[in-house]
Amino acid sequence: MSSASANLNPTQAQSYQGLVMSLAFTSGFIIMSVELLGGRILAPYFGSSIYVWGSIISIFMVALSVGYLVGGRLSLHNPNLIKYGRFFILAAVALLPIVFFSNFMMESVFTRIEDPRYGSLIASTLLFFIPTAILGIIAPYSVRLMVENAGHSGQVAGGLYFISTLGSALGTLLTSFYLVLWFEMNSIVITMIAVLFTAGMLAVWTGRKSNQ
Amino acid sequence: MSKLMIMAIGLMSLYGVCGNLQADKVIHEEKSLYRNIEIKEAQGRRCLVFKVKRRTSRQSCINLDRPKEVVFPYTKMTFAALLLRDKPESVLVIGLGGGTLPKTLNQLYPDATIDAVEIDSAVYRVAQQFFAFEESEQLKVSIADARVFIKRALIRKDSYDLIILDAFTGEYIPEHLMTQEFLQEVKSLLTETGVVVANTFSTSKLYDYESATYKSVFGNFFNFKLPETGNRVIIAGPQPLPSKKVLMSRARRLANRLAPYYINIEDYPRYMSTTSDWDQSVKPMTDQYAPANLLKR
Numbered sequence: 215m216s217s218a219s220a221n222l223n224p225t226q227a228q229s230y231q232g233l234v235m236s237l238a239f240t241s242g243f244i245i246m247s248v249e250l251l252g253g254r255i256l257a258p259y260f261g262s263s264i265y266v267w268g269s270i271i272s273i274f275m276v277a278l279s280v281g282y283l284v285g286g287r288l289s290l291h292n293p294n295l296i297k298y299g300r301f302f303i304l305a306a307v308a309l310l311p312i313v314f315f316s317n318f319m320m321e322s323v324f325t326r327i328e329d330p331r332y333g334s335l336i337a338s339t340l341l342f343f344i345p346t347a348i349l350g351i352i353a354p355y356s357v358r359l360m361v362e363n364a365g366h367s368g369q370v371a372g373g374l375y376f377i378s379t380l381g382s383a384l385g386t387l388l389t390s391f392y393l394v395l396w397f398e399m400n401s402i403v404i405t406m407i408a409v410l411f412t413a414g415m416l417a418v419w420t421g422r423k424s425n426q
Numbered sequence: 427m428s429k430l431m432i433m434a435i436g437l438m439s440l441y442g443v444c445g446n447l448q449a450d451k452v453i454h455e456e457k458s459l460y461r462n463i464e465i466k467e468a469q470g471r472r473c474l475v476f477k478v479k480r481r482t483s484r485q486s487c488i489n490l491d492r493p494k495e496v497v498f499p500y501t502k503m504t505f506a507a508l509l510l511r512d513k514p515e516s517v518l519v520i521g522l523g524g525g526t527l528p529k530t531l532n533q534l535y536p537d538a539t540i541d542a543v544e545i546d547s548a549v550y551r552v553a554q555q556f557f558a559f560e561e562s563e564q565l566k567v568s569i570a571d572a573r574v575f576i577k578r579a580l581i582r583k584d585s586y587d588l589i590i591l592d593a594f595t596g597e598y599i600p601e602h603l604m605t606q607e608f609l610q611e612v613k614s615l616l617t618e619t620g621v622v623v624a625n626t627f628s629t630s631k632l633y634d635y636e637s638a639t640y641k642s643v644f645g646n647f648f649n650f651k652l653p654e655t656g657n658r659v660i661i662a663g664p665q666p667l668p669s670k671k672v673l674m675s676r677a678r679r680l681a682n683r684l685a686p687y688y689i690n691i692e693d694y695p696r697y698m699s700t701t702s703d704w705d706q707s708v709k710p711m712t713d714q715y716a717p718a719n720l721l722k723r
Contacts, residue, residue: 257602261571
């Protein structure tokens, strides 16, 4: 059974694809949920003016674009589920400062930068750039894991965009409609960290198992 | 016949009470960064109106024939704060609207320094253009988010004798201006004998949460509600609250000075209660947990 990972039988391939799809959904969900909470996180220091949203959205966009680029690059070298799972674990770790250091970080930006436009831009860079960029890596990497031949690569990419963007929509909706009504912000972020970590471990475990 | 007459009179008075939006004359309209602003005139009044979705809310009105009159009950109620701290030397007004509050306070206390904070520069322009609002040496306007302004003021070590919280978006108060942490900041910005006064609504689930939040920061406060208004004015400060008797005697002394503004301050003390009439089981709102926009309906 040494060639199991190279030639998956149809049932194995299916469960593997299902895993990548659901992880892509999770990552989409969490990206937008964090982005939405970002407005709340920054408001005590920088207000809730339109420029605060401007800062958050631009930083998320730049971080995602960098993540896509890096993810594409990384997918060239021996792509596998174990590496894929590590990105989720890394993203979970990168979200931790939001829970534990956000007030300290915003306080130091606030005292150094008077203009709340640039203050909010710097603060969202410090808080959100790294986790979002790592979550951005996941998108192209998922495509690489699922594509078996060039002919159906467009279809695979389409399916992944579909599922991860659907996750994003749901993340936005659930967070703004319900989660903020039921939970404290830190509890929401900690839950997302736990989900990302579990998702990562699951991918690593599945990868290890299919390597045996 | 007489029945018809009564009906007609009834309808006419109803018309008078509710006003008629169609009959209002819109004299100015603009889209600002934050909302749609309208200036309307009807029945001798000129009003600043924020249009939010289906709802329109009047933010501020002046009586064109009696420019000194403070028109809205809740705006009048704000002056009850003077019963706790008369002759404030420094005043901070959060939310400019038509500028009625800072303008009136400036007339009452010409020597006091008054800072007004408004997030929307369009509101500030409109106040100057249509509500005869003027800046002066003593009365300054800052275009800023109130939370940011207050944090900066704390760093400058500023303090105020009177802080008026009157920031409304057209729907309600912005969430980050309702939390425990925000009220802590406001409290730190008060002088030792300072007073904070906040305009809020009394008709939603949010009433309980807001009350719990103020209580957690200031302890006992005056809960001031006039019959037949949906408004509730909170008056609080670091000093112990004066007794009803003290309020009454201060009201008598203030009455003449406030009469030109149609503020019947002597009616107020009996409606200023310290009883907790809200659901005590709710948690205060914090920066971490402030589902304000969801609770207000």
